[in-house]
Amino acid sequence: MSPAITAYISALMFGLMITLGGIFFLYRFKNIYGYKFGIAVFLGSFIWILSHYFELLTLSENIKLWFYMTKYAGITSLPLSFFLLLLCYTGYSQWLNIKKIMLLGLVPAATLLLVFTNHYHGLVWTGISFNHIGILTYIDFNYGIWFWVWVSYCGLLTLTGLIMLAKLLTAKQKVFRGNAIILIAALTFPALFSLLDIFTLFNRFDLKLTPLGLILGSAVLLYGFVRLKIGNFIPMSLDPDLENNQDMVITIDKNDRIAYANQLALKGFDSGNPLGKTLPEIWPGWTEIRTRVSSGFEIIDSVALPNTPGIFSLSINPFMDIDQNIVGKVLIFNDVTEQRLAEERYKSIFKNSLDGIFRVDMDGNYIEVNQSMLNIFNCSSKQELPLINISQNLKSESLDNHRQEFQFITKDGNPIWVEASIWSVQGKDGHTYFEGIVRDINNRKLAEKKIKYLSFHDSLTGLYNRYFFEEELKRLDTGRMLPLSIIIGDVNGLKLINDTFGHSHGDRLLCKIARILKYCFRKEDIVARWGGDEFIAILPNTSKEDAQKVIERIKQRCDQESEKRLTLSISLGCACKQLAPTDLKTLIKEAEDQMYRHKLVETKSARSRMISSLEKALEERDYETEEHMQRMKRLARETGRCLGLADSSLDELSLLATLHDIGKIAIADHIILKPDKLSLKEWDIIKKHPEIGYRIASQSPELNIIAEAILCHHENWDGSGYPRGLKGVQIPLLSRIISIVDTFDAMTNDRPYRKALGFKEALEEIKMCSGTQFDPEIVAVFISLFEKDGIITQI
Numbered sequence: 001m002s003p004a005i006t007a008y009i010s011a012l013m014f015g016l017m018i019t020l021g022g023i024f025f026l027y028r029f030k031n032i033y034g035y036k037f038g039i040a041v042f043l044g045s046f047i048w049i050l051s052h053y054f055e056l057l058t059l060s061e062n063i064k065l066w067f068y069m070t071k072y073a074g075i076t077s078l079p080l081s082f083f084l085l086l087l088c089y090t091g092y093s094q095w096l097n098i099k100k101i102m103l104l105g106l107v108p109a110a111t112l113l114l115v116f117t118n119h120y121h122g123l124v125w126t127g128i129s130f131n132h133i134g135i136l137t138y139i140d141f142n143y144g145i146w147f148w149v150w151v152s153y154c155g156l157l158t159l160t161g162l163i164m165l166a167k168l169l170t171a172k173q174k175v176f177r178g179n180a181i182i183l184i185a186a187l188t189f190p191a192l193f194s195l196l197d198i199f200t201l202f203n204r205f206d207l208k209l210t211p212l213g214l215i216l217g218s219a220v221l222l223y224g225f226v227r228l229k230i231g232n233f234i235p236m237s238l239d240p241d242l243e244n245n246q247d248m249v250i251t252i253d254k255n256d257r258i259a260y261a262n263q264l265a266l267k268g269f270d271s272g273n274p275l276g277k278t279l280p281e282i283w284p285g286w287t288e289i290r291t292r293v294s295s296g297f298e299i300i301d302s303v304a305l306p307n308t309p310g311i312f313s314l315s316i317n318p319f320m321d322i323d324q325n326i327v328g329k330v331l332i333f334n335d336v337t338e339q340r341l342a343e344e345r346y347k348s349i350f351k352n353s354l355d356g357i358f359r360v361d362m363d364g365n366y367i368e369v370n371q372s373m374l375n376i377f378n379c380s381s382k383q384e385l386p387l388i389n390i391s392q393n394l395k396s397e398s399l400d401n402h403r404q405e406f407q408f409i410t411k412d413g414n415p416i417w418v419e420a421s422i423w424s425v426q427g428k429d430g431h432t433y434f435e436g437i438v439r440d441i442n443n444r445k446l447a448e449k450k451i452k453y454l455s456f457h458d459s460l461t462g463l464y465n466r467y468f469f470e471e472e473l474k475r476l477d478t479g480r481m482l483p484l485s486i487i488i489g490d491v492n493g494l495k496l497i498n499d500t501f502g503h504s505h506g507d508r509l510l511c512k513i514a515r516i517l518k519y520c521f522r523k524e525d526i527v528a529r530w531g532g533d534e535f536i537a538i539l540p541n542t543s544k545e546d547a548q549k550v551i552e553r554i555k556q557r558c559d560q561e562s563e564k565r566l567t568l569s570i571s572l573g574c575a576c577k578q579l580a581p582t583d584l585k586t587l588i589k590e591a592e593d594q595m596y597r598h599k600l601v602e603t604k605s606a607r608s609r610m611i612s613s614l615e616k617a618l619e620e621r622d623y624e625t626e627e628h629m630q631r632m633k634r635l636a637r638e639t640g641r642c643l644g645l646a647d648s649s650l651d652e653l654s655l656l657a658t659l660h661d662i663g664k665i666a667i668a669d670h671i672i673l674k675p676d677k678l679s680l681k682e683w684d685i686i687k688k689h690p691e692i693g694y695r696i697a698s699q700s701p702e703l704n705i706i707a708e709a710i711l712c713h714h715e716n717w718d719g720s721g722y723p724r725g726l727k728g729v730q731i732p733l734l735s736r737i738i739s740i741v742d743t744f745d746a747m748t749n750d751r752p753y754r755k756a757l758g759f760k761e762a763l764e765e766i767k768m769c770s771g772t773q774f775d776p777e778i779v780a781v782f783i784s785l786f787e788k789d790g791i792i793t794q795i
Helices: 003-028 035-057 061-089 098-104 106-116 145-168 174-198 210-226 263-269 285-290 337-345 347-352 371-377 392-397 442-456 466-476 494-501 503-520 544-561 584-619 626-642 647-659 662-666 680-686 689-698 704-711 733-747 759-768 776-784
Strands: 125-133 136-143 248-253 258-261 298-305 308-320 326-335 356-360 366-369 402-409 415-426 432-440 484-491 526-529 534-539 570-577
Touching (some): 061 125, 145 174, 415 442, 494 503, 494 689, 544 570, 570 584, 626 647, 733 776
Antiparallel strands (some): 356 432, 415 432
């Protein structure tokens, strides 16, 4: 083996020890900033050198090629790892995040994949040859297209890194300049030797030079970590806005060493060049403040600096690395001396004023505010206050006084109206500021809005009112709105609902109809409440055929949203204006006439549907079942037949048996179904159901014939009943019959408040009440229905 080959192999062995030493050192001393990227650099170099070593010594060409491809695990990881390390050590670590690292890693990942699949596509190399030097054999390649993509990628990272390091060479801190020189050397050796290999610029030595460059670079980098303590003190690059900040700005590392200070800070601390010193050295007050601050953003209200007169507000901002670990802090000192003096000067005014008082700069940023200003906007500090919009007129003309109204959203999301009087003032620094007084006018604005709303809207339904409708009718009465259709509607059964359940249910019916109308009409249509139970709508650019479709849609919606106790029904009519000369009053009259014609046809049907829905709702009560009603009808008809009633009276009796308790539909379930004894108040409510039933029946021609009997079915023979205290034959005959039948059925069937009695016991009870509660003659006939040869028989 020649001396040159021996030296080359020895250098590779030395390089492996150097890289392993770097990995061990950084793993042991994890407090070094960016140690993970440093380990990745040494590990990439180790894989590269080790694979190259086995590539040279392996005899099998296939295994040699495999080691060459394995070497790319180091080739692809090393440039990116070194670039990320440079970002940390040149002050740009805040740029790093997982997404950006993954984006930068796309090319290395693609390159590694293409290397191991090159035999399919030939993008990395198009051909290989094996060359021999003594006992060693190395591979030569004809490079493919992707290889040059990879070289360009590495060149771009290297050039960017060198530019960042060159900028660091101009740093005022000597330690940063020394770090930059070490990193430039560690980056340059591998890059330079790789270029010599790729472009065969050094032909005197047949073996690859790149591993030697890696060894030199790794040695220099390890020296930087071990001897020069690279990573213990790093620069912190700030946003340009902070670097140009009008306040004093200082950055410190986790050991409180000053890494950066802007010109204002250098002048303010007046301590020569503070860079590299610890902050307590130039400002002893920091030691006490540091014990009081947390790891997040903080503001210290009033601090004093040595050799600098005045009072300052200190903002402390954490400086994070990629793992969200705090590696330093950014300190911003804001001179608030003038603000403190102004607070003293205007203290009594601020304290006693009920209006908000403020001072802002040209952009509307607050300089000072009083407590009333914060109270108006429900804020705890001026930073939370909404910006005051300074008008351009005030800025350019410097008016003595300018009054504006603003609407703001407070920090808790509530809108608020204020009136601001603003004037301009000249500050001592020559800048223009604005002062003003803010008055809360939210209540006034809300009152104005409410008045405006009420003047245009119906308070119950939320639809437009008649006044607004008539004004809109004038506005829309133009040729461009033709054809113009009018739809008028009248709610069916409102009086029945009011009489049955009360006006609150009637209002609910009107509101539900209003919601249906809002849903069925377009946004450009004007829908209004025309009167008590009448609604009207204007439909611009709508033919009569389309208006009829809207009417059908409204009816379908009413059917869909009807409830058991609340049937929705409205009679509708429409008319259409095709030609400009048509008078709108005539058009409304035409729609109204059509609506009344429909109402004549629909009222009976609507009322019947409503009565039917009430019957079904009554049936669904726990004991008002279908079986109960059928039993009542059978017993009532048998009793009536025995009394010799005509067929028409028997039909009325059957209807009464079904609907005598219809008034209970308006009584709350918790009273009707209460298993315990009713209170006096609850009993008074129960006793109103005959009157409610009477009002329901009176609304329907079909039920009007039994209305009086419904009203009197709880009257007693001796006058002790309710609601009118009738006695004897003053009580309608049908009511007297139903009273006995209802009592018997109630006693012989379970109720929530007691168990059923047997037939015999129930008949005995009825006998005992003959002549007091019940008509004696009817009692005798009723009992005779159950007696046959002394045996009680169920009918």
